[in-house]
Amino acid sequence: MAKRRAVTMTQVATQAGVSQATVSLVLNGADGGRVSEDTRKRVKDAVEQLGYRTNAFAKSLRSGHSGMIGFISDEVASAPFAGELLKGAQQFAWETGNVLLSVDAYDDAELEAAAVDMMLSYRVSGVIYASMYHRHVDVPKSLEALPSVVVNAQDPTGRFSSVFPDEVGGGYAATRHLLDAGHHRIAMINIQPEDSDLPAGVGRLEGYRRALEEKGLVLDPALVAYGSGIVADGFELTSRLMAAAEPPTAIFCGNDRTAWGAYRALEALGKRPGRDIAIVGFDNHDMLAPNLDPALTTVALPYEQMARQALQILLDGPGSEVRRVAVECTLVERESVMNAKVQR
Known part of the structure; x- marks a missing residue:
């Protein structure tokens, strides 16, 4: 043909x-x-x-602008829910007359360097440097040649603007919801070891602490357990908390997978979330949280909003000051929290 x-x-x-x-x-x-x-x-x-x-390429050579935004990440495109970052960036780019040029580097330094070179050759207007999970990142020095914004992560050097979830606010919202339901003995199962400095677990724990203190309660170390964010840890640590002489009436789980493990532990004990004990998760994993029985009250990570905010910073122009933007994590109420007065 x-x-x-x-x-x-x-x-x-x-x-x-x-x-x-x-x-x-x-x-x-x-x-x-x-x-x-x-x-x-x-x-x-x-x-x-x-x-x-x-001929868009020829036009970019004449104008110096390609109408493209670079998006470099570790594994965002293949992650089950962090892919919302990519979706949000693509949608906002399209709405503003731009096209997204995306590369997952899988934490491979050589692939990442090649991606930056490609972005430069295509004359992208700027680069969004994204992470699958909230952490401190080492941004390639080569990105200083382009307007760049870190998203779902933080640049500790302050060279680049960072847009990340408000983990403290999210932990506060989860704990406050349990307090408002009348619970005072609230446990927390964190998603990382006690000595870890990852912003997610550190921030969520701080939000938990702040909500308790605001209510006049002192954090009880016996009610704080440290896992690794997997289902098995949720099962084991919930079983341990419930075996205490005075078990909690509510548990704030540091992510939804931990909450799933907590559900399984309670089921093994003949107890039901939302009836015998209140459970709140974190992430709003759309394949998990609404499908648990009962559906899980949780805190949503603002992936799409973060991507849009990061892209807006790029579109504001290279003269913009370096910013640190914490985006609100919102509570999604479902059926796993009951009022303490009706607890059976």
Whole structure:
């Protein structure tokens, strides 16, 4: 089958009955009022009828702008829910007349360096440097050549703007919800070891502490357990907490997988979340939280909002000051929390 030849600007001009220069002025929005509305319409009709496409690469060489935004991540595109970062960035890029050029580097330094070189060669307007989970990242020095924003992570050097989830606010919201339901003996199962400095667990624990203190309660170390964010830890640590002489009436789990493990432990003990003990998770994992029985009250990570905020910082221009933006994590109420007064 013969390959169809690309339609040329000359063919558009012939179809519209104008000069090639007029077509160029219309398509580039550079006519300055010198082209009549009737002529402009004939050019646009000819473009549509012939299926003409502008040479975006050639246009970028002339203008220095490609209309593309780079998106470099570790494993965001393949992560089950952090992919919302990529989705949010793609949608906002499209809404603002840009296209996203995305590469997952899988923490491979050579692949990451090659991705940066590619972004430079395509003359991207800027780069979003994203992480699958909230952590401190070492941003490649080569990205200093481009406007860049870190998202779902933090740049500890302060060279780049960072957009990340408000973990403290999320932990506070989860704990406050349990307190407002009348619970005072609230346990927390964190998602990392006690000596870990990862922002997610540190922030969620701080939010838990703040909510208790605001209510006049002192954090009881016996009610804080440290896991690794997996289902097995949720099962084991919930079993341990419930075996205490005075077990908690509510548990704030540091993520939804931990909460799933807590559900399994309670089931093994003949207890039901939302009836015998209140459970709140964190992440709002859409394949998990709404499908547990009962559906899990949890805190949503603002992936799409973070991506949009990061892209907006890029679009604000290279003169923008370095910013640190903590995006609100919102509580999603479902059926796993009951009022302490009706607890059975």
